[in-house]
Amino acid sequence: xxxxxxxxxxxxxxxxxxxxxxxxxxxxxxxxxxxxxxxxxxxxxxxxxxxxxxxxxxxxxxxxxxxxxxxxxxxxxxxxxxxxxxxxxxxxxxxxxxxxxxxxxxxxxxxxxxxxxxxxxxxxxxxxxxxxxxxxxxxxxxxxxxxxxxxxxxxxxxxxxxxxxxxxxxxxxxxxxxxxxxxxxxxxxxxxxxxxxxxxxxxxxxxxxxxxxxxxxxxxxxxxxxxxxxxxxxxxxxxxxxxxxxxxxxxxxxxxxxxxxxxxxxxxxxxxxxxxxxxxxxxxxxxxxxxxxxx
Amino acid sequence: xxxxxxxxxxxxxxxxxxxxxxxxxxxxxxxxxxxxxxxxxxxxxxxxxxxxxxxxxxxxxxxxxxxxxxxxxxxxxxxxxxxxxxxxxxxxxxxxxxxxxxxxxxxxxxxxxxxxxxxxxxxxxxxxxxxxxxxxxxxxxxxxxxxxxxxxxxxxxxxxxxxxxxxxxxxxxxxxxxxxxxxxxxxxxxxxxxxxxxxxxxxxxxxxxxxxxxxxxxxxxxxxxxxxxxxxxxxxxxxxxxxxxxxxxxxxxxxxxxxxxxxxxxxxxxxxxxxxxxxxxxxxxxxxxxxxxxxxxxxxxxxxxxxxxxxxxxxxxxxxxxxxxxxxxxxxxxxxxxxxxxxxxxxxxxxxxxxxxxxxxxxxxxxxxx
Numbered sequence: 269x270x271x272x273x274x275x276x277x278x279x280x281x282x283x284x285x286x287x288x289x290x291x292x293x294x295x296x297x298x299x300x301x302x303x304x305x306x307x308x309x310x311x312x313x314x315x316x317x318x319x320x321x322x323x324x325x326x327x328x329x330x331x332x333x334x335x336x337x338x339x340x341x342x343x344x345x346x347x348x349x350x351x352x353x354x355x356x357x358x359x360x361x362x363x364x365x366x367x368x369x370x371x372x373x374x375x376x377x378x379x380x381x382x383x384x385x386x387x388x389x390x391x392x393x394x395x396x397x398x399x400x401x402x403x404x405x406x407x408x409x410x411x412x413x414x415x416x417x418x419x420x421x422x423x424x425x426x427x428x429x430x431x432x433x434x435x436x437x438x439x440x441x442x443x444x445x446x447x448x449x450x451x452x453x454x455x456x457x458x459x460x461x462x463x464x465x466x467x468x469x470x471x472x473x474x475x476x477x478x479x480x481x482x483x484x485x486x487x488x489x490x491x492x493x494x495x496x497x498x499x500x501x502x503x504x505x506x507x508x509x510x511x512x513x514x515x516x517x518x519x520x521x522x523x524x525x526x527x528x529x530x531x532x533x534x535x536x537x538x539x540x541x542x543x544x545x546x547x548x549x550x551x552x553x554x555x556x557x558x559x560x561x562x563x
Numbered sequence: 564x565x566x567x568x569x570x571x572x573x574x575x576x577x578x579x580x581x582x583x584x585x586x587x588x589x590x591x592x593x594x595x596x597x598x599x600x601x602x603x604x605x606x607x608x609x610x611x612x613x614x615x616x617x618x619x620x621x622x623x624x625x626x627x628x629x630x631x632x633x634x635x636x637x638x639x640x641x642x643x644x645x646x647x648x649x650x651x652x653x654x655x656x657x658x659x660x661x662x663x664x665x666x667x668x669x670x671x672x673x674x675x676x677x678x679x680x681x682x683x684x685x686x687x688x689x690x691x692x693x694x695x696x697x698x699x700x701x702x703x704x705x706x707x708x709x710x711x712x713x714x715x716x717x718x719x720x721x722x723x724x725x726x727x728x729x730x731x732x733x734x735x736x737x738x739x740x741x742x743x744x745x746x747x748x749x750x751x752x753x754x755x756x757x758x759x760x761x762x763x764x765x766x767x768x769x770x771x772x773x774x775x776x777x778x779x780x781x782x783x784x785x786x787x788x789x790x791x792x793x794x795x796x797x798x799x800x801x802x803x804x805x806x807x808x809x810x811x812x813x814x815x816x817x818x819x820x821x822x823x824x825x826x827x828x829x830x831x832x833x834x835x836x837x838x839x840x841x842x843x844x845x846x847x848x849x850x851x852x853x854x855x856x857x858x859x860x861x862x863x864x865x866x867x868x869x870x871x872x873x874x875x876x877x878x879x880x881x882x883x884x885x886x887x888x889x890x891x892x893x894x895x896x897x898x899x900x901x902x903x904x905x906x907x908x909x910x911x912x913x914x915x916x917x918x919x920x921x922x923x924x925x926x927x928x929x930x931x932x933x
Contacts, residue, residue: 278896289890456647457615458634460661470664 289342318536321529333533334529342515342531345423347500349511350491353430357487361438362480366472368439369446370454386435394432395500399427419502426511429497434487441483442476449475471502481549489542493535564719564752566611568811571620573606577670581621582776588754593746594817595763596756598773599799605724607773611754612722613637624719640713640751642723648697654708655680655693661716681856683711686745697881703734710742714749721746723755727762739766764788772796794906797837804872804880806836806853810905815873822876824850826905833908838900840868841883846897854897855880860888871896 289296323330333339364383368376384392402419403409412419419425457467471478495513502509510518512531519528532540566588573581585815588594596604609615611622613634621630629637648657656663658680662671671679684693687707696723697705706726713721720751727735743766745884746753755858759876761793764784772787772795780787780796798805808815808822812829815822824836846852855871857881866883873880882898 363715451649452643452645453649455634456641456643456712457651457660457664459614459639459641460613460664461635461638462660462664463635466664470660471649474649 284350315536318529318532321525321532325526329526333530336527338510338517339508339527339531342512343534344511345426346492346512348423349427349430350488352427353434354484354488355489356431357434357438358484360435361442361483364439365442365446366468368443370451381435383439386433391433391494391496392500395429395497398429420501421505421509423509425501426498426509429501430491430494433494433497434491435472437487437490438480438483441479441486445476445479478549482546485542485546489539500555505512566720566752566754567623568607568611569621569623571610571617571622573615574618579776581610584776586778586781588752590752591750592752593743593766593768594754595767595770596640596754596773597758597760597763597770600757601775602773603776604773608722608724608754610719610754612639612641614641627660636680638719639772640716640718640721642709642713642726644725644728646709648708649707650697650808653693654684654689654695654697654700657697658683658709658711658715660712668776683715685713687711695887703738706730706738710745713736718751720925721751721753723753725756725758735762742766774799792902794835794837797904802840802881803837804840804882806878806880808834808836808905815905817853820874821851822853822901824903834905835908836844836903836905838903840881841866842901843882844901845884845888846899848897852897852899854895857892857894857896859892
């Protein structure tokens with residue numbers, strides 16, 4: 269009888285249930301408007317400005333700015349640097365996350381801290397470290413010079429600085445994911461006779477693929493967009509050691525605004541593309557990602 | 564495949580999870596490792612599988628010392644507590660995994676792997692679900708897939724870690740019966756871990772009761788239940804009531820009252836009397852029996868349990884009385900246990916210790932009441 273009574277009361281309770289928040293509609297509208305205005309001012313407006321400035325002198329000028337030899341060489345260098353740094357950090361990130369998440373060893377906490385180091389150090393300092401390490405006045409400098417190896421103010425230096433700065437992206441994305449998934453699946457694979465490599469390839473990798481893709485996307489965006497560290501080690505040799513962000517700065521300092529914004533718009537496009545890909549992944553494989561994270 | 568665990572010790576960060584454990588398992592046996600959490604039962608199972616390596620001691624598979632063999636080399640079927648199914652593979656791919664990862668020379672053809680997977684799915688009564696993914700299955704179905712996957716590699720030993728731990732009671736009972744059938748059909752030597760005594764006693768040929776990294780007792784369900792060899796086993800298996808007593812001149816005493824239970828020839832000393840709450844006779848008047856005041860009573864299914872306060876020491880114990888018994892509070896009830904055991908107190912732990920087994924027998928006495 270008591271059950272019946274409570275059931276009979278239920279609809280009334282639901283109807284009388286107050287909204288989760290008690291703010292008046294006016295307050296709500298004001299808060300939402302403030303948030304939207306903030307978003308528009310700090311994110312949307314700059315993005316629009318970049319493209320507007322780039323196309324100010326018409327599409328023809330935009331095209332010629334992008335096909336100017338120094339700019340083309342900057343784009344090439346940026347792609348080359350990313351093509352070297354991202355795969356290396358991919359391999360490193362997976363290896364580090366695998367070790368940290370699946371094994372117990374001494375010094376694990378220290379290793380995690382070390383991986384985070386590039387995040388906590390200013391990129392300019394990161395660049396400076398390489399100058400101090402490989403520069404003419406350093407210990408290694410004279411030796412490198414006598415062997416004709418150029419690192420500083422050349423492509424190798426830019427690659428090294430970029431690797432350093434983008435070091436944590438893949439590992440950081442994977443470590444919590446892999447720790448969450450535990451070692452059960454791997455143990456199951458091993459008990460079924462799989463070798464270590466088979467276990468990694470057939471079980472671990474599929475479990476982390478979406479997280480890995482995220483990490484690589486973010487790592488790539490940063491590798492192409494890095495300014496500070498690269499600026500210190502590059503030497504700004506036109507047509508040789510300028511990456512896209514550096515080229516943007518040089519053109520801007522020469523009051524060549526349209527060309528500067530044209531290059532900047534490419535970087536902005538890259539950012540948009542990264543975000544777009546990320547959203548598509550989340551939308552299309554949201555279930556998989558959620559399942560992989562939950563399990 | 565005979566299994567032999569010989570004086571195995573396992574430490575985690577200096578803390579012993581297993582302490583000099585020895586256990587012999589005969590080929591084709593179904594063995595339960597039963598104990599509370601932290602008793603080392605899962606550690607023992609993982610050591611047998613090769614997922615952990617012993618700090619000292621050896622594990623033999625038949626005549627072969629497998630202690631330093633890797634988990635792949637041991638060729639065991641391991642079913643994990645949370646199944647550990649590969650979520651990006653279909654049910655059939657999961658079951659066929661162990662065959663697919665074999666070295667090329669030993670690997671069956673793709674068609675053959677699929678045929679075997681379907682055959683095993685049929686054995687575990689999951690025909691028709693081979694195209695599903697693990698997240699599309701119920702807990703009980705996942706458990707069956709995990710078992711089929713372990714059986715696919717034709718293991719020498721089947722090891723199951725809390726196989727029914729995450730399932731609801733109904734499914735549990737069903738799967739229990741079904742596991743017994745599978746065991747009888749395949750004849751694998753099987754070891755499973757459980758904290759559920761009902762499961763262990765019902766399913767296993769022999770039960771290994773563990774506590775604090777040691778094996779307390781090994782025996783059939785009857786032996787474990789009727790002849791527990793330690794206070795721990797008596798308390799852990801089934802319901803039991805305990806009463807602190809004294810042994811003097813072959814008689815059991817509580818304070819200055821004789822209980823009417825005698826242990827002729829037993830040594831004098833402080834001890835604890837154990838019996839099953841349902842295994843008692845109520846008596847009228849008390850000349851040589853246990854009597855107490857009813858402190859509480861509650862209805863448990865088809866019987867009534869009353870909590871009695873015995874003597875001035877306020878020792879409390881539980882007995883079962885018929886439903887119609889007028890066990891009102893503060894009334895006195897007198898009873899005699901039909902079957903009982905006495906364990907001597909030994910520095911707080913009521914475990915009698917004796918160097919020779921014969922003496923051991925004479926100190927732990929179980930008598931049928933008269």
